[in-house]
Amino acid sequence: MITLHTIAELRSQVKAARMAGKTIGFVPTMGNLHAGHISLITRAREECDFVVSSVFVNPLQFNDKTDLQRYPRTLPQDQEKLAAANCDLLFAPDVDEMYPNGQDEQSIVHVPVVSEGLCGGSRPGHFDGVSTVVTKLFNQVLPDAAFFGEKDFQQVAVIKKMVSDLCIPVEVVTVPTARAEDGLALSSRNGYLTDEERQLATGLYKTLNEIADALNAGESLESSLSAASLRLEERGFRPDYVEVRSATDLSSAVSGVSEVVILGAAFLGNARLIDNLVVTLNRGIV
Numbered sequence: 001m002i003t004l005h006t007i008a009e010l011r012s013q014v015k016a017a018r019m020a021g022k023t024i025g026f027v028p029t030m031g032n033l034h035a036g037h038i039s040l041i042t043r044a045r046e047e048c049d050f051v052v053s054s055v056f057v058n059p060l061q062f063n064d065k066t067d068l069q070r071y072p073r074t075l076p077q078d079q080e081k082l083a084a085a086n087c088d089l090l091f092a093p094d095v096d097e098m099y100p101n102g103q104d105e106q107s108i109v110h111v112p113v114v115s116e117g118l119c120g121g122s123r124p125g126h127f128d129g130v131s132t133v134v135t136k137l138f139n140q141v142l143p144d145a146a147f148f149g150e151k152d153f154q155q156v157a158v159i160k161k162m163v164s165d166l167c168i169p170v171e172v173v174t175v176p177t178a179r180a181e182d183g184l185a186l187s188s189r190n191g192y193l194t195d196e197e198r199q200l201a202t203g204l205y206k207t208l209n210e211i212a213d214a215l216n217a218g219e220s221l222e223s224s225l226s227a228a229s230l231r232l233e234e235r236g237f238r239p240d241y242v243e244v245r246s247a248t249d250l251s252s253a254v255s256g257v258s259e260v261v262i263l264g265a266a267f268l269g270n271a272r273l274i275d276n277l278v279v280t281l282n283r284g285i286v
Helices: 007-019 035-047 065-070 075-084 126-141 153-165 187-191 197-201 203-216 223-236
Strands: 001-002 024-029 052-055 090-092 146-147 171-175 238-246 260-270 269-278
Touching: 001 007, 001 024, 007 024, 007 052, 007 090, 007 126, 024 126, 035 075, 035 146, 035 171, 035 187, 052 075, 065 126, 075 090, 090 126, 090 203, 146 153, 146 269, 153 171, 171 269, 187 269, 203 238, 203 260, 203 269, 223 238, 223 260
Parallel strands: 001 090, 024 052, 024 146, 052 090, 146 171
Antiparallel strands: 238 260, 260 269
């Protein structure tokens, strides 16, 4: 695996691979890689001839500068993991390479509606930063397919709409959430948890499953969500949001809708955890 730091070098290497008749798979990341990221590389390796990954901690998507400063930078370890997963090329630019005119003068890509509410409501500007950097990376790599984890359900929805609206010629492939044996969704932010908090952290996914059980039992959406917020607090969390949306477009789940996604975000100690559960309800929303 080779590691490159400039857009010019990246484009040269990808052009050579494409001229050799290879299809390009791309996995963008912010580093601090775990098994979930590697599952994306594995999927890309299965479907494409030449796999590119990126490690870039994107300042545009952090509304909390303290969160940006403490985000782990682990490039040497990330390089080892990517090489072991047979990634062909790692693009690891610095901030000046990605935003040469400064962040304040950067054109912003805004994806309306689907980026609002949920994490978009809790983290103002977050998805503008995500869609902007992913657009730039897509234009730099020009991949045939890009691979994202289902754990970041709203992010994937934003990127899919962006690709469709802007006619970007890339297939967005969603890969199932990688989980620990006890059900906790793998996340770079799990490293913020203490040992005690790590034992409690499975409570978020348990709560989402309990919402699904309640809805399938005929309980109303309002009562199911109210009970879930209380259970999260009892389990040591500080709830951010718990919502049920349409699994197809993240619109509000209305009466009778059966294909839904249950989404939750909650604070546990210094970590903000997110998770989701896609469910086909046996009787639709009540």
